[in-house]
Amino acid sequence: MKNGGRKKATIYDLSVLSGSSPSTVSAVLNGTWRKRRIKEATAALIRELAEKHQYTANRQAQGLRSSRSGLIGLLLPVHDNRYFSSMAQTFEAQVRARGQCPIVVSASRDPQQERETAETLISYSIDELFICGATDPDGVHEVCEKAGLKHINIDLPGSKVPSVISDNYEGGRMLTEAIIRQFPADRPLEAGELYLFGGRNDHASRERIRGFRAVKRNLLGGDPDDCIQTTGYSPNNTRAAFEAFHEKAGRLPRALFVNSSINFEGFLRFMAGHPHETFSDMVVGCYDYDPFASFLPFPVIMIRQNIEGMLAKAFAVMEEPRPAPVTHLIRPELIAPRTALTGPLDALKDVD
Amino acid sequence: MKNGGRKKATIYDLSVLSGSSPSTVSAVLNGTWRKRRIKEATAALIRELAEKHQYTANRQAQGLRSSRSGLIGLLLPVHDNRYFSSMAQTFEAQVRARGQCPIVVSASRDPQQERETAETLISYSIDELFICGATDPDGVHEVCEKAGLKHINIDLPGSKVPSVISDNYEGGRMLTEAIIRQFPADRPLEAGELYLFGGRNDHASRERIRGFRAVKRNLLGGDPDDCIQTTGYSPNNTRAAFEAFHEKAGRLPRALFVNSSINFEGFLRFMAGHPHETFSDMVVGCYDYDPFASFLPFPVIMIRQNIEGMLAKAFAVMEEPRPAPVTHLIRPELIAPRTALTGPLDALKDVD
């Protein structure tokens, strides 16, 4: 142990050791030293000492002085879901690439928790906030606005700042069409056999449903309201809806459009209580991609939202000086059954 | 907009407004005011003003003064995986319940990135660090130790501080036995038909393999080395191992023990290139639980690690004054095929 091994070195420590003033040390270590006409030799000495004593700047002190922290926040509904956790993974990589520190938190889709979480992040002087899948983006906006914090919406749009979201209408169309086309010409799907389950009254669900209805009407004709069951996002409510349907109709629809992978988990819970045969001839489309879901015992067509695309766009928009509060749509991708895509995990090197 | 709507109020602002000194305001707002014998009326006035002006403390300033930040870190290998994202979700809840702010970051299973990430967190003066699934826990330990940061290992053990991990040996035994018992008595599994794929030379893999061998030897007899294929954690390497096996043997083993859900993703990639029939009579056991994986077209027996249990234990150990650097084992749970468990998501209320 070269140094005391205990407390972290500060610019004051280096100042004493180098015989320079703290401000000189600071300038050398934060890169502004040329502007301050510090001699190359002085700088070299200080850098060497910093290295030797493993100096790292105290970010709290830096942040206090500059009212910036180097932290970039991502506010998620939940972590444990492939869509959002991929979002977190990709976000981290992009923030790191910009030399800042990502901080990812979830707020449970609860408007109040969303606002409180934003407040907390603000108290740490985060520099920017990406609001992903928020139930009340404009509520979070208020909080950010008041603190002068730059922010942007992802996945679900707000009205006060720019939003970057999945093209849910187009995705809903693609998925619906793929479901219908999955059936053979000699026994085609009929209008009463295609149901949508899941989602609630948020922008994403509404747009997906709009796409669903448009294509369904076009290809199959009629579309009575009971073909659409908005169950909310809770797996258990979704399961209950399937149970109720099955109870009443004596069977499941031949084809399902499931609003999200979280709703799909509700379907799994239903599956657990029913034998294989119940699902043997059905086709399921799910808005969201999960590799394991793609290999279930019936054809599962999935929509993979373009997470990298959305985040890249969001970062780009963030850099604009005064971006207009418009909504940018990013096209998602249709994934055929039994497809295992590569993901952020593949970027890792696998040491042994 | 009642206040200026721009900058955040500070204790100095409230000091002017209330006619008290900044230190009095500070004491009132951080709860130490009784100790300082501040009058009830004064405190009430200040609280009222704070409320009115939506005062929130600047955590950077607080942290600078106290060299604590209220941040509790969780260092993960990756986000986008159900096991680790559930870990993140549960961690968040536990930290929030303690009135602190969770900060979750990933370090890609790369020893150097692990250390650098820890350094970064330290520069923000985090108060505690939970090191989960680190490739080099003792390396991270060095960094924490030097900064005087309390820390603990989860999921993979280190030797310098306490560790709380899954009982991988017992889990490996349970899973192996369940796989073997899944086969009917009239056509039992034979020794040469049970293979283990995935994992590498880390503690978890070694213990699982040890459990696998013990049970296999006991129930089926012999266990040649080629029944164990440690492919690392990369999905693509895992896939390649399956391809190679299939190429050589002309078929897959009847039974598989897959080391983790990430390795299972490698198996999915293999599956994508082969027809259904290839898997029709096989049984797969996977160390990790994923709800979708549980419903694949063949029996999938899974191990659900007790995440809540591990974290609860870890928090408990953290509170001990000088905990011994021992490893605490938490028993995982065997999950039968076609099981959809509830998870952290179910704690959310689903508003509409």
Next chain:
DNA sequence: CTTTTTTGCACAATCGATGGTGCAAAGACT
């Protein structure tokens, strides 16, 4: 009406880094 005690609070130093300002020493120029 003093002396002692208690109450209620203000003052000022401090945490570590930053950046504006000022000033001595060295060099350039007349």
Next chain:
DNA sequence: AGTCTTTGCACCATCGATTGTGCAAAAAAG
């Protein structure tokens, strides 16, 4: 040698909250 520049750096206030210390005014005791 005297004036003007340039170089190289030190000094000090500042960011917002915390905390040890000190000291008036009020209350209690004598």
